[in-house]
Amino acid sequence: MLLLYPPMQTAAGQVCKPNASLAYPNLAGALRDHGVDVRIYDACVGDADDPIVDSMFDKPMPLPSGYVRMGVDDERILNVVADYDIVGITSIFTDQETMVLHCARLIRAAFPDKILVSGGVNARSRLPRFFAAGFDAVCLSEAEGTIVEIVNEVRRSARPDFSSIHGIAYVDAGGTTRIRPTRSQDVVWDLDKLPMPAWDLLANERYWKIARPHAGVFEPGVELRYAQMMTSLGCPFHCSYCHIAGEQEGSLSGPIGKFRIKSDDRVLDEIAMLKDLGVDNVFIEDDSLLGDKKRGLRLLRKIQGAGLNICDVNGINIIHLLKRWKADHEILEALAGAGFTQINLPFETGNLRIMRKYASNKLNIEKADIESLIVAMKEYGFKIYGNYMLGYPDETLEEIETTIEAAKKHMSYGLDAAGFFIVVPLPGSPLYDAAVAGGHFSEDFDPDRMNIYKANMVNTLVPAEVLEEIRSRAWHEVNNPEFKNEKKKLLAPTD
Incomplete structure (x- = not known):
């Protein structure tokens, strides 16, 4: 599984800062404990194979909206995504929704069989837009347990059925959006039971x-x-x-x-x-x-x-x-x-x-x-x-x-x-x-x-x-x- 921070978009005159929220270290810790090959890739800053100055913070890419885009280009994102079965893209902050959905459409067009998963309060609140962009499932709550259940279902079947998982919204085989709300018993009350963040x-x-x-x-x-x-x-x-x-x-x-x-x-x-x-x-x-x-x-x-x-x-x-x-x-x-x-x-x-x-x-x-x-x-x-x-x-x-x-x-x-x-x-x-x-x-x-x-x-x-x-x-x-x-x-x- 790949956990992808999208490139950042920033209005001219505002400070561009990498996202690096705790969502991915927390999820990656849960996945790694479950024996999943997991990688976090931040498309805003790249990794050791990417330049860190010229293409990112000194030379941003203009966007049609008037904003500027900071990070690697689309070709690089697809190159990273290619080796993974499931791609997770969090959407906590509404003003970054555009780049999240852009990445989803980009990946869906190039790799129609990959499973795309999102989560975060913004994704939960904007389900129709996320499913229209190509996401297969959206986690509705804290997802350390939910993401493991998703992985288990993908391992089980080439055509996963998410209907038994709580705390998730998904599109069924007929194209209908199904919502399985989070139950109180799904919430982790003892936080010491959470995996250590990666x-x-x-x-x-x-x-x-x-x-x-x-x-x-x-x-x-x-x-x-x-x-x-x-x-x-x-x-x-x-x-x-x-x-x-x-x-x-x-x-x-x-x-x-x-x-x-x-x-x-x-x-x-x-x-x-x-x-x-x-x-x-x-x-x-x-x-x-x-x-x-x-x-x-x-x-x-x-x-x-x-x-x-x-x-x-x-x-x-x-x-x-x-x-x-x-x-x-x-x-x-x-x-x-x-x-x-x-x-x-x-x-x-x-x-x-x-x-x-x-x-x-x-x-x-x-x-x-x-x-x-x-x-x-x-x-x-x-x-x-x-x-x-x-x-x-x-x-x-x-x-x-x-x-x-x-x-x-x-x-x-x-x-x-x-x-x-x-x-x-x-x-x-x-x-x-x-x-x-x-x-x-x-x-x-x-x-x-x-x-x-x-x-x-x-x-x-x-x-x-x-x-x-x-x-x-x-x-x-x-x-x-x-x-x-x-x-x-x-x-x-x-x-």
């Missing part, structure tokens, strides 16, 4: 040389020996813009949104494996690292002494860094002792109404002493970056400006930089369903536009073109020149 199958040396992880701030041109890991899955919060809010009991994915943890020993074993590969920078990708705060504190203390630089760019909720609404020094000290260096703070909004309606009411911003938190985090030596979301369907111009003013205050307290993102109602999230129902876009929307720098909806209180101008203005006004200059060095080429 990080060694990734193009690590290339990632380290390119040094463009999906977040964080690092010196351009300097090798960064990094990897990603998760110590938990799910989240105690169910924010309307997040796929987790749709991953509950009775959904196609099953209740995988429920917060679940790996044991301390399992996490330490994974860290040891990464260190053996030469990794010295780890990105924690948990959706809520401190979702169980006592467990989080215990784990952080056990990680101390591991000798790693750790960044959390995804899942430390601000409420978990507070105690009685002020900085929780016990947690901050444990984070610093464990090696955390950069932390993203998801402020989301400067408006309590928006927080309550769209973000699980997870932080009372009128009570929280954010100044004490930021000051304390800087005293512990963290680089801290704030994330702010603008442009909910019913958000007023005044509320948007309130969020921007909040970011300015946070910068005055010591925040290192602020990121402003336009709300994206991604397929699979409750916000997507509400946006369709509210006439904010149609179901045949352009997936290429579904990214955090574009106004993705129409008929919002603040018009799309105004939102994009406000977001750009806020980023330039709030951030300091040094940070902006560092970001500009990574922009995608325009010719």
